[in-house]
Amino acid sequence: VERDLEQLSLRLQDFAERRDWAQFHSPRNLTLALVGEVGELAAELQWLTDGEVAAALADAAKRARLEDELADVLIYLARLADQCGIDIIAAAHAKVDRNETRYPVERSRGSAAKHSEL
Amino acid sequence: VERDLEQLSLRLQDFAERRDWAQFHSPRNLTLALVGEVGELAAELQWLTDGEVAAALADAAKRARLEDELADVLIYLARLADQCGIDIIAAAHAKVDRNETRYPVERSRGSAAKHSEL
Amino acid sequence: VERDLEQLSLRLQDFAERRDWAQFHSPRNLTLALVGEVGELAAELQWLTDGEVAAALADAAKRARLEDELADVLIYLARLADQCGIDIIAAAHAKVDRNETRYPVERSRGSAAKHSEL
Amino acid sequence: VERDLEQLSLRLQDFAERRDWAQFHSPRNLTLALVGEVGELAAELQWLTDGEVAAALADAAKRARLEDELADVLIYLARLADQCGIDIIAAAHAKVDRNETRYPVERSRGSAAKHSEL
Numbered sequence: 256v257e258r259d260l261e262q263l264s265l266r267l268q269d270f271a272e273r274r275d276w277a278q279f280h281s282p283r284n285l286t287l288a289l290v291g292e293v294g295e296l297a298a299e300l301q302w303l304t305d306g307e308v309a310a311a312l313a314d315a316a317k318r319a320r321l322e323d324e325l326a327d328v329l330i331y332l333a334r335l336a337d338q339c340g341i342d343i344i345a346a347a348h349a350k351v352d353r354n355e356t357r358y359p360v361e362r363s364r365g366s367a368a369k370h371s372e373l
Numbered sequence: 374v375e376r377d378l379e380q381l382s383l384r385l386q387d388f389a390e391r392r393d394w395a396q397f398h399s400p401r402n403l404t405l406a407l408v409g410e411v412g413e414l415a416a417e418l419q420w421l422t423d424g425e426v427a428a429a430l431a432d433a434a435k436r437a438r439l440e441d442e443l444a445d446v447l448i449y450l451a452r453l454a455d456q457c458g459i460d461i462i463a464a465a466h467a468k469v470d471r472n473e474t475r476y477p478v479e480r481s482r483g484s485a486a487k488h489s490e491l
Numbered sequence: 492v493e494r495d496l497e498q499l500s501l502r503l504q505d506f507a508e509r510r511d512w513a514q515f516h517s518p519r520n521l522t523l524a525l526v527g528e529v530g531e532l533a534a535e536l537q538w539l540t541d542g543e544v545a546a547a548l549a550d551a552a553k554r555a556r557l558e559d560e561l562a563d564v565l566i567y568l569a570r571l572a573d574q575c576g577i578d579i580i581a582a583a584h585a586k587v588d589r590n591e592t593r594y595p596v597e598r599s600r601g602s603a604a605k606h607s608e609l
Numbered sequence: 610v611e612r613d614l615e616q617l618s619l620r621l622q623d624f625a626e627r628r629d630w631a632q633f634h635s636p637r638n639l640t641l642a643l644v645g646e647v648g649e650l651a652a653e654l655q656w657l658t659d660g661e662v663a664a665a666l667a668d669a670a671k672r673a674r675l676e677d678e679l680a681d682v683l684i685y686l687a688r689l690a691d692q693c694g695i696d697i698i699a700a701a702h703a704k705v706d707r708n709e710t711r712y713p714v715e716r717s718r719g720s721a722a723k724h725s726e727l
Contacts, residue, residue, distance in 0.1 A: 371394045575675060
């Protein structure tokens, strides 16, 4: 039940409205906030090798930090989509639908990194 | 049913595996890809006033572009969380739980913009 | 004399080498670090109106914070360019050369925001 | 002579003013534009190993793309600083001054990646 993104958006809406903060949550403000959170995520990974990232994910305290940073990105993304009235899960599925056509399995298998799009 | 984030992650997993692309989807690579998508989103909003953003959301073609950009951000975020084995919806709720305590409604109502955190 | 970007790059090179940190300064690591700094800059501006940004720039303490964030972005950008062996000032002038042609003054004056490129 | 950042800023100022574009160059707009350019830079590096980045830098066409992306980031950063009336080269040197104290050479040599700050 807690896996639903719309439920998270509704909770964020309620959280913001009870504090009278929706007035600050314009798409541009939320985009800048999203950028701030993505920056914090990048900073967590900036000096790590892939092996050190794996080790961080196996360490409770470091993993908790990464969970927090990913959560922050999702929170602002969900709030931004909600303030735009956009159903972001539906939009994501529509995008993957197009990518299924754009990158046919038979032509794309294991191909050069520049095609590793989602 | 399509509102479930885990379902999207499973679809992305399947999409990547059928193309043998999971090998490229390390957390650092996906973070750089996420940054690229957030950049495209920021570029859509860079010269617009808040009124022009509202107008763009009311225009079918411009709205579709914003839907796409938000979808791309979600897609890489979901894939990144999945490759880290992190349940971001749960992590987001845990974060909002803490924020409920950190920003009590009575003390936070309509307060200065620097407190408009989620 | 302190206005020269190459001089800053040489100082950063020296700073890193004396600490044996050049080993961590790969282009991808420095890009993630740059993203982190751009995120901090965005966070400074996320809830402000344009008027509040102007007021922040007129306030010594807030201005110092913005100076710091801009400086951090420049530091990682200069270091990244230097580690890539790229002369970024020359590259910027080459880009503006192209933009002079791409956006002729007579056709571009005051035109729609989407053309306000540099 | 072309290595001076202030000269680039003056050129961008002139470029914008002749097109009547300074009106669009608020700090928040330029920050979003900067984010867009950093996103393009990240996208260039997203699927590459460190070895592939080195190979790209040794390939004329790929190197030109990286030069362009770095130039775009510098252009918006220089314009942003200029519109804020901030001397970023001076601010960067002030920051490195502080870092010289914060990270004494003897205590910092080759130390853990999380200290590889500039």
